[in-house]
Amino acid sequence: MDFTGIYENEKFYxxxxxxxxxxxxxxxxxxxxxxxxxxTIEAKISNLSPEGIHFIDSGNFHYVSEFWIEKMKxxxxxxxxxxxxxxxxxxxxxxxxxxxxxxxxxxxxxYLKKVILIGIDEKQVxxxxxxxxxxxxxxDDLENREVWKKxxxxxxxxxxxxxxxxxxxxxxxxxxxxxxxxxxxxxxKILLAYLFKNSQTIGxxxxxxxxxxxxxxxxxxxxxxxxxxxxxxxxxxxx
Numbered sequence: 001m002d003f004t005g006i007y008e009n010e011k012f013y014x015x016x017x018x019x020x021x022x023x024x025x026x027x028x029x030x031x032x033x034x035x036x037x038x039x040t041i042e043a044k045i046s047n048l049s050p051e052g053i054h055f056i057d058s059g060n061f062h063y064v065s066e067f068w069i070e071k072m073k074x075x076x077x078x079x080x081x082x083x084x085x086x087x088x089x090x091x092x093x094x095x096x097x098x099x100x101x102x103x104x105x106x107x108x109x110x111y112l113k114k115v116i117l118i119g120i121d122e123k124q125v126x127x128x129x130x131x132x133x134x135x136x137x138x139x140d141d142l143e144n145r146e147v148w149k150k151x152x153x154x155x156x157x158x159x160x161x162x163x164x165x166x167x168x169x170x171x172x173x174x175x176x177x178x179x180x181x182x183x184x185x186x187x188x189k190i191l192l193a194y195l196f197k198n199s200q201t202i203g204x205x206x207x208x209x210x211x212x213x214x215x216x217x218x219x220x221x222x223x224x225x226x227x228x229x230x231x232x233x234x235x236x237x238x239x
Contacts, residue, residue, distance in 0.1 A: 001023060001054065001064060002020065002022055002024065002057060003023045003029060003030075003056075003057040004057055004212040005024060005212050006057060006058070006209045006212035006220065007209075009220050010227065011224060012228040019048065023041065026040060026041070030060055030061075031060045031099075032096070033063050033095070033096045034095070038096065041064065042070075045068070045071075049071065049203075050069065051203050052203055052204075053204045053205070053206065054068060054204070054205040054206070055205070055206050055207075055227065057209050058176075058177060058210070058211070059098060059166070059167055059176060061098065062082075062086060062101060063096050063097060063101040065101060065163040065205050065207075066104060066105050068161070068203060068205055069105060069109060069112065069161050070109065072109075072111050072112075073111065074111060074159075075113050076111055076113065076160060076202065077113055077155075077158045077160045077161075078102075078115045078161050079160050079161070079163070080102065080116070080165075081168040081183075081188070081191075082117060082118075082119065082120065082164075082165040083139075083179065083181040084167070084178070085102070085117065085120060085125070085127040086098065086099055086101055087100065087103040087106075087128055087130075087134075089103070102117075103129050103130070112133075114133055114135065114154055115134045115135070116135045116137075117134060117136040117137070118136075118168065119138070119139055119168035119183050120136050120139075121138065121179075121181065122138045125138065135150055135154075139181050139182045139183070142187065156199075159201070159202050160195065161201070162192075162201060162203075162204045162205075164207070165207050166208025166209075166223075166226070167180045167181065167208050168181045168183050168188070169188060173185050173188075173226070174208070174222055174223065174226050176208045176209075176210055177210055178208075185229075193237055209223050210222075
């Protein structure tokens with residue numbers, strides 16, 4: 001899902017079985033999604049399954065995850081790797097944003113049974129709404145055994161959908177255009193492998209590309225290399 005043109009400067013997807021969605025011309029999509037833009041995006045993915053891996057550009061478009069999980073017509077849990085809660089109350093009820101999509105999904109998706117937030121900033125914890133439906137592990141809390149016991153119980157009960165924002169990772173791993181967490185690449189891979197091993201994963205989406213600007217060519221190359229690593233890792237886990 002190419003909103004900014006950044007994927008045209010990357011090559012990780014070449015020679016792969018892909019479906020390219022060009023969303024360059026859409027208005028009302030950067031950070032917030034207008035009702036008109038929402039209808040257009042949902043129409044473009046109407047014949048596509050939530051299964052598979054969806055690359056959805058920058059973190060400013062993380063709200064697209066909601067459109068993918070709306071396609072799930074059975075009970076599931078949502079695992080989100082993100083440095084932010086994405087549970088801000090929107091200024092206007094009819095406006096969806098990259099900072100409110102999880103809250104919106106909890107309020108409107110009857111099949112979504114629980115959200116697990118991994119790598120959230122401690123400062124973001126106070127923003128979590130509907131806490132009875134949310135489990136979270138902060139940057140400094142990834143080894144909390146009590147929370148992982150609860151996660152284990154959920155993984156045994158429901159299939160899951162995984163949404164990844166690269167801003168959960170340390171800046172020495174990747175550069176995004178949002179403030180970032182401290183998770184290292186090996187930690188990230190271990191957690192993903194654990195989820196795959198212990199539950200049925202329906203689909204995955206990945207956002208967090210850097211800004212598509214000439215002055216960030218090195219960051220774009222790093223994004224490209226990271227995306228290739230993740231694709232290879234996911235393929236290995238699938239096998």
